[in-house]
Amino acid sequence: MKRLRFALVLTLAFVLSACQALPMSGPVTQFERDIPDSESLVLKGFGPVDGSAPAVIVRDFLRASAAGWSDDFQVARTYLTEEATKTWRPEAQVQIYSDDQTPNLSADDGTVNVSAEVDGVVTPDGKYDVQSKPARVQLDYELVQDENEQWRINDLPDGVLISRSSFHAVYTLASVYFLAPDMNALVPDPRWYPGRRLASYLMQALIEGPSPEIAPAVVSAIPAGAQLPLQQVEITGGRAEVQVEGETLTTRAQQSAFKWQVTSTLMQVPSVSEVSIRNNEISLDDVPVPSGPTWAMDTTVGISEEGLVLDDGAGPALLTPIAEMGDDPRDPTIGPVDSSPLAFISGDHLVGVHQSMAPRTLYSHKNLSRPSIDRLGWIWSTVGDQIVVANLYTDEPVELASPWTSGDALTRIAISPDGARALLVRGGENGSVWVTAVKRSTDGTPIGLDVPTRIEVGAGKLIDASWAGNTSALTLLQGSEQRQVTIATFASMPETLRAPNDANRISGGATPQAILLDSGDGTVYQRSGA
Template identity: 35%
Template sequence: MGAARRRRRLPADAAAPRRRAPRHLAAAALARGGPADDGARAGRSRGPDGMVRPDGGGTMTPTRSRCARVLLLALACALALAGCVNLPRSGPVTASEPDLPVPQGIGLFARGPEPGATPQQIVDGFLTASWAGYSDEFLVARQFLAGPAVETWQPLEQVRIYADTPAPEYSRTDDGAVRLSVIGEGSVDSAGRYTETAVQTTLETDFTLARNPDGEWRIIDLDDGVLLPVANFRSVYVQSALYFLTPELDAFVPDVRWYPQHNLATALVRGLLAGPSPWLQPGVVSMVPAGTRLTVESVLVSEGVARVDLSADSLAAGPAERPLLHAQLERTLRDVPEVQELEITAASAPYEVAEPVPELTAYPYTARPVVVVDDGVLAEVTGTTAEALPGAGLMEGLDPHHPALGYETDSPLTVLLDGTDRLVTAPAAESQSFLLAQGSDLVAPSVDRRGWVWTTPAESTGNLIAVRPSGDLVEVNAPWLEGGTVRALRISREGARVVVLWESAGTTVIDVASVVRGLDGVPRGLGDPVRIGDRLSTATDAAWIDEYTVAVLGTSAAAPSPSVHLLPIGGPSTRLPAVEGAVSITAGRGDRSLVLATEEGRLYERNGASWRATLEGVADPALPG
């Protein structure tokens, strides 16, 4: 590839997860960068002279008609058409969801304060105007404020998302402030990182009001950020991802973010230049040179071309680094429907990229049939039958459980637990099983792309075990696990992350952490984790289904029977129908690939929105990983 002013069409990525089109009215604005502060409050000034605080006491009735006061104006309903790509003529047939273009949405507009409005009506009107603020830069919303709050309120510091039902409840605090109570669903910080709240979490926020010189009530003290019901959040924000690189520079690693739809390309580029989330940073690399920023306020997208003008700092990237930087920008912008091509400049001058831009994947998965334990031997599932693998005759004397498969195309590595305390290789046609590791009550193994097999004793001492068939064995430092009980672990497809299901002081915890490797690729430790799945009460097994979603078998207050929960690393969870007696799961690519086994030995696969039994008398299904 030559000078960067040459446009490069963004390649299609069959492995990329599909982004759903929003289902509701869309309003938009670009999220402001900076650290989040969930508990941040505006200054406590009581406003200019002449303002009077409202009287305390009393309970207000819920308001159910806020949306009726919003004036809807249809600005545009045009769909951005994706660029055409050549259809593949070879390769496996796979199922996929259509990649629907995201509509640019309909603007929301709200009235300012009504004369004579009560304190509750002012708060109610402010919330409505806040929803519309993504269309008018919160100008109308600030009309409901007075005093320093007009300038100090930071609407994009955080987004707190609450359930559409039940309706918000209003009450008065002892000092007369208006208190809003809602059922929390999640929050998004100023960098676009989503955190799901625990089930039935009540979110309370107070608004202090006073009369202005005209005798009208106005808000003079409030929390930073915006409160949005789920429906409005989905219309305004869209799930995207920033893409970084594995240390080996051979695969992408996503960092999920939520940004307003408007100016999405700008938000994504700014996020990528700012770097990965703290939990992910130890396990990934980026080719963005230090100090690199956009030279203008936004990324210009015109006629399908995204023009990214980087600061002169970007010139510090060497000839081998620039194609990878280009690849990061390219993959990150692929989530923007109206972008089909990318043009990079540095300080308005051509950005020279002499080497070809590599085609990397974010989900390096190798498909193969499901392997199960069938009457004491390993067997491969084909349709509704299971056929013993070569080497089955050499398994006499073994007590096989929890097989795990490598990613090799030919003669893939296969390991299993022999009883509960021995990790061994599976015997092949002409080779015996041999011991890899030993420990008390080992958890089911997981194999990464580098050929490392991971396990750990259930009672953790703060270390995991990683071993190769060659005999190399290392202890992987994870001090945050010390004293806990590990139930399951799974290494991500690209090998830069791990999900760990464990119990701490009797509480189920689902953590995702980066895998820290040495220059030789040997795993050395885990970074500090990020927590997901707070809505689950128990968790017993897990499987990666795409580049940023983990399927977890567990229970919750809403589902006391074991169910598969789909947990994005930075997004709202969903639950699949329960299967009575489910004890283990595995998956390949997508939630349609999920396979589930019950304690009675029945194997299930996805069938539409439900499950279908395919085999009996088997246990512990396994796919690569």
């Protein structure tokens, strides 16, 4: 059994905010929750047994189809009539049921009904649709007897029904990378694809473009009219050979951006150690790729009795004396890159500061929410139903309207480290959490938000929300008896951890393994274990 823990770290007596876990030591108190280990599975199908009744044929077909990605569904098709073999599309969807559930089969002459509670669906483009609660599906299979009086399936629904453990044995989560509008960062678009031929699936997804949820926040350097001549990526000795036909990229900037997308996407494949790309027979092997942002998500910031304190791993350093921070300074935060500014709320003022600058008031209004800073240095806050975005180096803040024109008030906004997504919190104790794409101009200036999608975080009083990496939303809730953290990764089932009951703020690092909980009295909890 795995154990998920929050370690109690006794810190200096100041309130901390961080993008990643605190590199500190001290006495540890563990808060644990047991979860079962996933067993390693080797899936192998077998053909129909002579004399099997219709219900047995369907049961064994479901097992063979769950193993179908290893043999292109050849064994599964032996359960079908010739007509059904031609029309069945196993790739249409993958319906996933929990390991503690078993599909129910009922037979009536030549018809077999399969009933199962499905809590996730994967579409052909690799998108994982998490059901807010398990939905019972009814699948009907019509069977006929062949010339040897053996039952075979003649009519069946497209797709595959599979258990969660079997799904994880054959599918792999990977990101398809697109570009931020300023072309200086990659934005992940997480997908699930079969581990077999994973490189080919990922390359085809790059060509087809971003999913609708993230499309408004990204651009792509993939050539117009791009296609893979053989519809696959060849891997030999760890080297992925990518041949893309279509528009010829003529400038170094175009070639570099294209190579950056392709290389970063395909290097996630376990069997790939290098990528060679040709665009219409033009080799890009000597084209350099951008270095991308210099992330600094282990830096912490806090307010002590002396003032604004920054800790980049070398120990706390006073950045701004308390006398220069105004009235009632609170809610300090810092951005995710090494050149990020800092921000805090002082009375009714949103204040920004950089290590080389004195504090500057960026916006003034009552009830400003805790600020959030993106990789480009834009500082975000909310006032009622308005979103305020300010920058230390511009004269006027950007004011964006809430995506909603009625309903619960907008009370918090948190921007993902890459700046492509926003978490929106609406309402008070019974509030809701939403995610949306951030629209920007080519220089990175925010210009709007796309239509938000609600994130299911479970029942309870909503206390706080934040990010872990670019695709996992963290929420801190007060349940009926225990506070809890919900990790909602956009391509997976939510994960819930027990949290200390005095925690009142949450922040995360590059992954959901780096979660920080703050009690507000100098006590900080850090997730440990896997």
